[in-house]
Amino acid sequence: MDTNQSLGCRELIVSLEDRSYPIWIGSGLLPRLSALLLERGISNGSPLLLVSDEQVAKHHLATVQQALQEGGYNTVVHIVPSGESSKSLTHYEACMTTAIEAGLDRKSTVLALGGGVVGDLAGFVAATYMRGVKFIQLPTTILAHDSSVGGKVAVNHALAKNMIGAFHQPEAVIFDLETLHTLPIREVRAGLAEMIKHGLIWDEAFSDWCLEHADDLVALDQAKLAYGIYMGCNVKAQVVSKDEREQNLRAILNLGHTIGHALEAVGQYGELLHGEAISIGMVGSAELAVLLGEDSQLVTYTRRILEAFGLPTSIPSHYDTDAILSAMMHDKKFSGGRTTFVIPTAVGQVDIRHDISIELVRSVVDKLKGESA
């Protein structure tokens, strides 16, 4: 694992020419935030906007505020309610109002302290405030090892996930592992679903390692968690560095998301957590793979690893199949009358397919619903 000796933490680089940035992973990074911001050239000349949510703020805002105060930063704080419903145009506008009233200028920076919801919302604010200002990701969930890297920022529309957004890369991802110890257990499990995804799409050895250490990861074993987050970020950084704007390869990061996003929409962004929906979606992709002729072991393995983490593998029986299929058709992955599926071909390998018939998808959705009846 790569270490930044002078900063005393693990380091990965997202390589995007003049927009390359580091991912710093370690314990006790937030109290050192001012020094880390300076390292990235963010001085205290212009006001900062710090976006967070109620739960995260309760546990971690004071640490961040103290660190920023010590560095002489003038910071305005905007707190949104916890949960997916804050990824909305309403909350986006409220953030903008705070930024304008506080006099943020073009040299200001937006800090996102939280999980994927805060990261996606604050990132979209940063992408569009005065046509774009800098931003820094301060992830506080396991899931955010995925969401904080790669520059996809967005809010939801009632009809479809992440429909209003941009690509806007952060200046740095500063991942203080200490924050994870206040996470509710359901969020721990849901966040690990995206870590499992990174193994399933890219790295069989990492996937097997996750399976072997499922209990340790769920129990937040410090060393195992640090390794898992580093490896997950590493997969994400490599993929994004090769295909920033999802022209081809990056689409593999969507394993489980074709069905998963539809389930989130049908559950009105409240019933299933993102990681839980993606867990079910990954089983759906494996089931499709087998119907397309791949080895049935793919389903067995996918279910085994997700169950080892206590993640859901079936669709709630009250979800209407037609509503799920209709939600898929409003997704960004649907174009020219076809949707895109990421289909496993082996553990650690996937194909991107645009030729899956709606009948085949319907049969898999019905099968996954049948199992929860």
Ligand SMILES: NC(=O)c1ccc[n+]([C@@H]2O[C@H](COP(=O)([O-])OP(=O)(O)OC[C@H]3O[C@@H](n4cnc5c(N)ncnc54)[C@H](O)[C@@H]3O)[C@@H](O)[C@H]2O)c1
């Ligand atoms: N941009 C991307 O590339 C990308 C990738 C994956 C997921 N996402 C998005 O990320 C979102 C899901 O992110 P998430 O799972 O982090 O959800 P989240 O941000 O809602 O956080 C989960 C819950 O945990 C609480 N929380 C967060 N950190 C905490 C902490 N340290 N201690 C105690 N409570 C804490 C939050 O208040 C919230 O209630 C979805 O909207 C998804 O679409 C984006």
Ligand SMILES: O=C(O)C(=O)C[C@@H](O)[C@H](O)[C@H](O)COP(=O)(O)O
């Ligand atoms: O970064 C990506 O690319 C991903 O697909 C990561 C996903 O885990 C994430 O949920 C992403 O927001 C989905 O992207 P979308 O373009 O389908 O909204």
Ligand SMILES: [Zn+2]
């Ligand atoms: Zn995701």
